[in-house]
Amino acid sequence: MGKVYLVGSGPGDPELISLKAYRLIKEADVILVDNLVLGVKTLIPVDKEVIDIGKIAGKHKLSQDGINELLVELSAKYDTVVRLKGGDPYIFGRGGEEAAVLKAHGVEFEVVSGITSAVAVPASFYIPLTFRGISSSVTIITGHEMEEKDESLNWDALVNLKGTLVILMGVGNLAKNVESLLGHGMRADTPVAVIEKGFTVDARLVTGTLQNIVDVAKDENVKPPAVIVIGDVVGVREQLKLLTNRV
């Protein structure tokens, strides 16, 4: 029976992958990928056996149960299975669920942490998630998660924390989430940044306030994937940004 590595590939820049992840990609007998950005895919040797979950499933994505089963199956066939994920496996990456299934089947696994997009994508646009005197906490949530009733967030607490809020996978529910934050008393002039397709050639920053970001994002036709940052650290960007071509 083989070993499964649940590996974070970082925020999309192939140079922001860890030395360990890169070594495992080279050593793997098989690599399971889905929705990796092109840059990260270029790190995979051309003769490597790669299973692209998106392609297997066609238009319909393979369910999480299907992925879990596939990992267990692959561990029976191969010595070294690498499940390559965007960002970090344990920051809303379903790494815990996959690990639990592997453990339940007696399959050896190891989690290799990655640089989460929640931190690196804002950094690439001069937004630090913490800044002395401005933010003393960082909270990361996901836009997807909120649709499930049993995991409903305490918006009141989120607002009262007055720290930096990062929403991953939050484009689809942006209007709903902004409404919740405003409804629970977050300042309408709280700065918001939406960063689309971080670390790709199409990376783009759209900024506004809690009051107008829904309209701005609509006008700018913002699409997933994006990292959303809400809080006064977004304003620090004006202080830090350099005059470069990109930004």
Place this chain on the structure above:
Amino acid sequence: MGKVYLVGSGPGDPELISLKAYRLIKEADVILVDNLVLGVKTLIPVDKEVIDIGKIAGKHKLSQDGINELLVELSAKYDTVVRLKGGDPYIFGRGGEEAAVLKAHGVEFEVVSGITSAVAVPASFYIPLTFRGISSSVTIITGHEMEEKDESLNWDALVNLKGTLVILMGVGNLAKNVESLLGHGMRADTPVAVIEKGFTVDARLVTGTLQNIVDVAKDENVKPPAVIVIGDVVGVREQLKLLTNRV
């Protein structure tokens, strides 16, 4: 005038540094380090010029202002200055403050994100910060920050969020912080993990509940640095941990 790279070296495992950080270490004309774990230091070529801030300042650590000045000075002397930090520069790493000073002096800089200890150290002891049905938010704070009145945290909100709470640099204030959480109504049986010296040969996990963790940490003589995780995800560890020598 040179360029300053504010580089995250990750959680301490030399293999969890990014390809970019590793490249910059090799390309640097000078590297500024402080409190890096030994493993990461071994990545630095022996003939490289290294300034160890701890050693300059002797027993008294160089102040943040002193470090900022030094970075500006070095940028005038060298083409490529690497400021190597533990974890990620923007997760309570003072990267924002250093970037702001560099910008104010017209010095070109770039932040290279790293894997934060907040995520990777718990992962190394089978604790996922998020888990479906158990935690729908992750909040990272620091134990140090809280001593400053102007950045006082809203403990009530932290408790009511009912997500995963990670405290960095929190050993010194553990008793005070636990008292605040209990005082604001967090369940006394909330699981707590304190992970000391993550990714070193002395890495150690101590677990308990909010009720007893202060005594447990005292009995076990827990010392900084440590990552503290508070929340039900700590209990997931029992489901995920493998039978290995280490844990």
